[in-house]
Structure formats: structure tokens, C-alpha cells
Amino acid sequence: MIKDNIEKVRHEIDRCRKNCRYKINDEPVLLVAVTKNHEVAAMREAVDASVTDIGENRVQEAKRKLPLLEREATWHLIGHLQTNKVKDAVKYFSLIHSVDSIHLAEAINKAAADAKKIQDILIQINLVKEESKSGVYEEDLPALLAAMKKLYALRLCGLMFIAPNYDDPEKCRRHFARMREIFTQTSKDSDFSATMKYLSMGMSHDYKIAVEEGANIVRVGTAIFGERDYTKEA
Numbered sequence: 106m107i108k109d110n111i112e113k114v115r116h117e118i119d120r121c122r123k124n125c126r127y128k129i130n131d132e133p134v135l136l137v138a139v140t141k142n143h144e145v146a147a148m149r150e151a152v153d154a155s156v157t158d159i160g161e162n163r164v165q166e167a168k169r170k171l172p173l174l175e176r177e178a179t180w181h182l183i184g185h186l187q188t189n190k191v192k193d194a195v196k197y198f199s200l201i202h203s204v205d206s207i208h209l210a211e212a213i214n215k216a217a218a219d220a221k222k223i224q225d226i227l228i229q230i231n232l233v234k235e236e237s238k239s240g241v242y243e244e245d246l247p248a249l250l251a252a253m254k255k256l257y258a259l260r261l262c263g264l265m266f267i268a269p270n271y272d273d274p275e276k277c278r279r280h281f282a283r284m285r286e287i288f289t290q291t292s293k294d295s296d297f298s299a300t301m302k303y304l305s306m307g308m309s310h311d312y313k314i315a316v317e318e319g320a321n322i323v324r325v326g327t328a329i330f331g332e333r334d335y336t337k338e339a
């Protein structure tokens with residue numbers, strides 16, 4: 106089941122990538138399997154079926170699952186990060202997708218410096234100013250970028266976006282296109298041009314459109330693992 110779902114998703118990614126007229130670079134699209142509220146057995150199945158990258162929303166949940174997943178995987182933190190969890194976040198995650206304030210960037214930078222690590226991060230943009238979502242507003246991005254230049258233990262690898270949950274995912278297209286423009290603009294800055302390579306956008310209901318508009322990381326949970334059961338923590 107999981108294996109078949111992954112094959113289907115990969116097939117759709119390949120098909121939509123061919124339709125993409127605006128590739129930000131030639132990196133292949135990275136499929137991050139989102140495993141929040143799913144059990145480690147399901148995660149093993151996904152990794153056995155060629156998944157290399159795992160996305161978790163919460164540091165605590167990832168910390169508990171990590172030692173149980175004996176297989177090799179790259180871990181992505183895709184959920185909102187609180188400053189009191191940055192030490193663990195730096196320890197466990199290869200890429201943090203959800204940096205959205207100077208305060209948080211500084212805290213991660215300090216934790217990374219203490220751990221003698223260069224932490225790869227994405228900046229999450231709240232393009233549509235949804236109150237329920239984290240992310241920096243577009244107009245606050247320049248100040249965050251300016252602050253990032255002095256944070257030597259952070260490496261800015263790109264941008265992340267969570268689209269509004271429209272009934273018709275086609276409505277997300279213009280937001281994805283706008284994100285690609287912001288990506289292009291940001292990567293013109295000589296401080297970031299060498300390291301910016303990821304545009305993380307697209308989830309189960311909208312990843313096809315995201316890929317067509319230039320996403321090269323998609324974060325897919327439900328289409329691989331089925332519906333999440335929030336009544337129990339995996």
C-alpha cells in the first residue's frame with residue numbers, strides 16, 4: 106500500500122516536473138515523506154520503498170522515533186519551532202524548513218555554533234498572511250535576510266511555503282508562482298546565491314501544481330500514509 110502510494114506520487118512528480126517551465130535549478134525534486142502521527146512501522150515501510158527523507162512537525166515526536174527507525178534517513182523539521190527546542194532541533198534535523206523570525210534564527214545560530222555545526226535552514230514565508238500559519242510576511246523578509254548575514258552557523262538553502270487549504274488546489278498556483286519569484290529575487294543576493302537551492306512547497310492536495318510552478322521539495326504525508334489519526338500520538 107505505502108509502496109504503491111510512493112510510486113504513484115513519484116510518477117506524478119516526474120510528470121509535473123516535465124511540465125515545469127520555470128525550474129529554479131536542475132536539482133531533482135526531493136520527496137519528503139511526512140510522518141507526523143504515523144508509527145515507526147509505516148516509516149520503515151516507506152524507507153524500504155525508496156524514501157530517503159522524512160519530515161516531522163514536532164521535535165519531541167522526532168526525538169522519540171529517531172532511535173526506533175533503524176534505517177538511514179535524512180530528517181527534516183517542517184513544523185513551527187519554539188526557541189526552547191532549538192538545541193534538540195539542531196541535533197536531530199538536517200534541514201529546518203520553518204525559520205520565520207530574527208529571534209528564532211539567532212537562537213538556532215547559537216545552538217548550532219555551540220554544537221559546532223553549520224545548520225541548513227529554509228525561511229518559511231506566510232505569503233497570504235494566514236493567521237493560523239507561521240512564516241515571515243513578505244515585507245519582513247529583507248530584515249530577516251539582513252540579520253541572517255551575521256549568523257555564520259546558519260546556511261540559507263531556500264524558502265518554504267504552506268499554501269492555503271483551498272477546495273480547488275488550482276487556486277494555489279499563483280501563490281506558488283509568486284514564491285518562485287521571491288526565491289529568484291532572494292538568490293540574487295551574493296551572500297545567498299551559492300547556497301539557495303530549495304523551494305519547499307506542495308503537500309498531498311497541491312504538490313502537482315507546486316512542482317509545475319517550480320517546487321523542488323514536496324512534503325507529502327496523507328497521499329503516502331493515508332489519513333492521520335490525531336486521537337493517538339504515534
Ligand SMILES: *Cc1c(COP(=O)(O)O)cnc(C)c1O
Nearest residue numbers: 139183308309324325326327328
Ligand atoms: C502535515 C504537513 C505536511 C503534509 O501534509 P499532507 O496533507 O498530509 O500531505 C506538509 N507540510 C507541513 C508543514 C505539514 O505540517
